[in-house]
Amino acid sequence: MARPLTATVDLNAILQNYRYAKKLQPTSKAFAVVKSNAYGHGAVKVAQHLDEEVDAFAVAAIEEALALREAEIKSPVMLLEGVFEAQEWALCEQHGFWAAIENEQQLAWLLESQAKVGKVFVKLDTGMHRLGTDELGAASMVEKLKESGLVDEVLLMTHFACADDLSDGATLEQLRFFEQVRRRIGGIEASVANSAAIMKWMIPEGGWIRPGIMLYGISPFAGISGEQLGLVPAMNLTSKVISVRQVKKGDKVGYGYSYEAQEDHDLATVAIGYGDGYPRHTQTGAPLTIDGQEASLVGRVSMDMITVKYRQNNQPLAIGQEVVIWGQGVPVEEVADYASSIGYELVTRMTSRPHYRYITETKPKS
Numbered sequence: 001m002a003r004p005l006t007a008t009v010d011l012n013a014i015l016q017n018y019r020y021a022k023k024l025q026p027t028s029k030a031f032a033v034v035k036s037n038a039y040g041h042g043a044v045k046v047a048q049h050l051d052e053e054v055d056a057f058a059v060a061a062i063e064e065a066l067a068l069r070e071a072e073i074k075s076p077v078m079l080l081e082g083v084f085e086a087q088e089w090a091l092c093e094q095h096g097f098w099a100a101i102e103n104e105q106q107l108a109w110l111l112e113s114q115a116k117v118g119k120v121f122v123k124l125d126t127g128m129h130r131l132g133t134d135e136l137g138a139a140s141m142v143e144k145l146k147e148s149g150l151v152d153e154v155l156l157m158t159h160f161a162c163a164d165d166l167s168d169g170a171t172l173e174q175l176r177f178f179e180q181v182r183r184r185i186g187g188i189e190a191s192v193a194n195s196a197a198i199m200k201w202m203i204p205e206g207g208w209i210r211p212g213i214m215l216y217g218i219s220p221f222a223g224i225s226g227e228q229l230g231l232v233p234a235m236n237l238t239s240k241v242i243s244v245r246q247v248k249k250g251d252k253v254g255y256g257y258s259y260e261a262q263e264d265h266d267l268a269t270v271a272i273g274y275g276d277g278y279p280r281h282t283q284t285g286a287p288l289t290i291d292g293q294e295a296s297l298v299g300r301v302s303m304d305m306i307t308v309k310y311r312q313n314n315q316p317l318a319i320g321q322e323v324v325i326w327g328q329g330v331p332v333e334e335v336a337d338y339a340s341s342i343g344y345e346l347v348t349r350m351t352s353r354p355h356y357r358y359i360t361e362t363k364p365k366s
């Protein structure tokens with residue numbers, strides 16, 4: 001027997017969401033962004049399922065790229081932040097990795113190493129001021145890269161600070177500046193769009209899009225779920241009721257007695273906690289379902305358990321009933337709201353403790 005907490009990942013849902021991203025931007029090629037263990041979904045499993053279809057994968061660092069090659073993933077892999085050490089360029093040549101270059105140091109290391117690289121994406125800082133070089137730096141890097149003869153194709157990339165905010169003009173400003181620089185440099189493909197931009201902003205034709213969160217069926221926008229955007233949620237995180245009791249009005253529950261029942265009700269204890277990645281600061285009221293019936297978190301999240309208020313409708317509460325923590329009928333975006341967080345963080349921070357199960361059905365059956 002085992003602890004019942006299980007993350008069921010539907011690999012076809014991820015493939016379907018990738019196809020959807022490409023349909024939205026039909027002239028572009030698309031990276032499947034699988035950094036941070038494919039946003040908690042399991043990078044190797046996801047990449048194995050998508051390998052034959054994707055144009056390329058994108059990761060944050062070389063160790064993530066090497067893990068894909070060790071798993072015999074054949075597609076090109078792009079390092080979104082580029083290399084952190086000079087020796088990494090040789091590994092890029094050896095394994096067919098592409099990379100961003102966002103500073104002079106990365107460029108100097110490439111020129112010194114004389115490594116041959118398929119594609120390099122010069123990163124222009126269009127306003128976010130996190131990574132990237134300015135206009136003059138970008139123009140000079142592109143020129144030096146072209147002159148070096150080391151790179152098959154040089155592209156220009158940027159990243160948006162506010163693409164998830166549809167009312168914010170900052171994305172348009174970033175785009176305008178990007179296009180101005182791209183015109184001046186001339187004859188260079190673009191890569192600008194994360195999920196939010198792919199779904200809601202007018203981006204340059206062609207080039208490369210970089211869908212991440214949307215592949216997993218999760219929305220980048222506040223107040224809109226992935227399903228509302230036409231995405232298929234890829235993770236169904238389920239557990240079971242492991243203990244049941246009734247509490248009376250005035251009874252207190254859990255560590256710190258932080259919850260006090262305002263009425264008599266049934267209470268379920270469920271096997272999940274912050275040791276699995278469920279945020280400790282998730283507030284009373286966060287949604288769940290028990291055997292398909294609505295229920296809500298009450299009291300403080302423990303390391304291994306949570307307590308759940310259940311309004312008994314037709315079904316009595318019983319040990320062994322299935323609880324959806326997020327996934328089918330319980331959007332992860334809504335749970336994230338109760339943790340003052342975002343869907344991105346909830347899936348990415350999951351630990352290795354839950355059991356991971358991989359299926360290839362778009363509608364997983366329990």
Ligand SMILES: Cc1ncc(COP(=O)(O)O)c(C=O)c1O
Pocket residue numbers: 033080159193194195196210211212213214220
């Ligand atoms: C450079 C870059 N491109 C694309 C993405 C994917 O973004 P999203 O998950 O919002 O689609 C990320 C993620 O943070 C990123 O850093």
